Amino acid sequence: MLSIGIVGLPNVGKSTLFNAITKSQVTAANYPFATIDPNVGVVHVKDERLEKLAAIYKSGKIIPTTIEFIDIAGLVKGASSGEGLGNQFLSHIRQVDAIAHVIRCFEDSEITHVEGKVDPLRDLEIIEIELRLSDLESVDKRLARLEKQVKVKIKEAIIEQSALLKVKHMIENELPTSVLEFTDEEEKIVKGFNLLSLKPALYIANMAETDLVDPESNPYFQALKAKAVKENIEIIPISAQVEYEISSLDDPEEQAIFMESYGLTRSGLDTVIVSGYKLLGLNTYFTCGPMEARAWTFKTGTKAPEAAGIIHTDFERGFIKAEVLAYNDLIEFGTPLLAKEKGKVRIEGKEYVVQDGDIILFRFNV
Numbered sequence: 603m604l605s606i607g608i609v610g611l612p613n614v615g616k617s618t619l620f621n622a623i624t625k626s627q628v629t630a631a632n633y634p635f636a637t638i639d640p641n642v643g644v645v646h647v648k649d650e651r652l653e654k655l656a657a658i659y660k661s662g663k664i665i666p667t668t669i670e671f672i673d674i675a676g677l678v679k680g681a682s683s684g685e686g687l688g689n690q691f692l693s694h695i696r697q698v699d700a701i702a703h704v705i706r707c708f709e710d711s712e713i714t715h716v717e718g719k720v721d722p723l724r725d726l727e728i729i730e731i732e733l734r735l736s737d738l739e740s741v742d743k744r745l746a747r748l749e750k751q752v753k754v755k756i757k758e759a760i761i762e763q764s765a766l767l768k769v770k771h772m773i774e775n776e777l778p779t780s781v782l783e784f785t786d787e788e789e790k791i792v793k794g795f796n797l798l799s800l801k802p803a804l805y806i807a808n809m810a811e812t813d814l815v816d817p818e819s820n821p822y823f824q825a826l827k828a829k830a831v832k833e834n835i836e837i838i839p840i841s842a843q844v845e846y847e848i849s850s851l852d853d854p855e856e857q858a859i860f861m862e863s864y865g866l867t868r869s870g871l872d873t874v875i876v877s878g879y880k881l882l883g884l885n886t887y888f889t890c891g892p893m894e895a896r897a898w899t900f901k902t903g904t905k906a907p908e909a910a911g912i913i914h915t916d917f918e919r920g921f922i923k924a925e926v927l928a929y930n931d932l933i934e935f936g937t938p939l940l941a942k943e944k945g946k947v948r949i950e951g952k953e954y955v956v957q958d959g960d961i962i963l964f965r966f967n968v
């Protein structure tokens with residue numbers, strides 16, 4: 603399962619948000635693969651399409667797809683030089699697929715700020731510098747090792763050196779990754795390095811509950827948003843405390859009433875989950891029947907047999923064909939039967955690239 607690491611300075615609201623995540627967590631009984639590590643939370647990705655599908659197929663159960671959050675507490679200034687438990691935390695970040703930065707945008711004289719005062723841009727910069735320094739260290743180490751091989755003109759080493767020098771230039775000059783242009787070969791090498799500053803990221807602006815109705819009225823949020831827009835990074839205003847309170851209510855109706863009192867139509871956590879899912883480049887296909895309507899996660903570009911393998915390896919091994927109906931076609935015609943009559947149920951083979959929203963019935967040999 604792909605995972606998102608929650609990162610931020612101390613006292614910004616990470617644990618509060620993470621507690622909301624673990625409270626909303628799927629139960630291990632339904633998801634035997636879900637880890638019981640206290641720093642890991644597995645949550646459902648809400649998808650309105652699933653409810654509609656369950657109604658159409660008269661499914662007994664709805665099974666949403668899931669995503670994993672990892673609490674990476676303890677990142678402080680100087681982490682890359684081993685300050686605190688710095689290197690350990692940085693190595694945890696290396697293992698996640700994307701980063702959610704929690705940034706403090708709330709004032710509260712009772713809650714100390716490690717850097718003395720609230721300043722989201724500075725806070726973010728502290729974290730970003732640590733990530734960059736850590737990357738720089740690994741890049742420099744590798745470059746030093748490559749030197750000998752480059753001297754004797756080993757082709758692979760020359761390509762790797764060129765890729766790493768581009769990354770080094772970017773890190774040292776604090777340039778956005780979008781300015782980098784790699785050849786396919788270089789890109790593969792850079793991906794293998796799993797650099798922290800190149801991971802997809804989103805910003806979670808943690809603000810006072812009273813600011814939720816109009817986040818733009820909070821100058822800290824405005825400053826952060828300007829940076830986010832410039833860098834094409836999604837920014838989500840939430841109040842970690844309100845999220846925690848929502849997650850403490852069991853009854854969805856009570857949750858809705860509570861959210862309404864803050865002017866919210868959807869929990870901030872749900873927005874974070876859905877944005878995280880998108881950030882990871884994930885798509886969903888569905889399997890539907892009287893038993894269950896279920897969502898499955900796949901990466902863009904996945905072909906039909908591999909998608910079948912997500913359900914079970916036997917499905918991939920014995921793959922014959924896939925009967926595919928696009929969600930929008932189903933909604934347009936109302937029932938699978940009518941959609942079929944209109945020729946909307948396609949028979950696809952091994953080369954079919956699965957699309958987001960496909961409703962699929964796999965045919966396979968056992």
Ligand code: GDP
Nearest residue numbers: 612613614615616617618708710713809842843
């Ligand atoms: P962490 O160190 O980043 O994990 O931060 P915590 O989640 O432990 O939060 C630090 C303190 O800030 C706790 O006392 C929280 O109750 C409080 N806190 C978190 N979010 C908010 C918020 O939105 N508003 C206010 N006033 N306090 C908050």
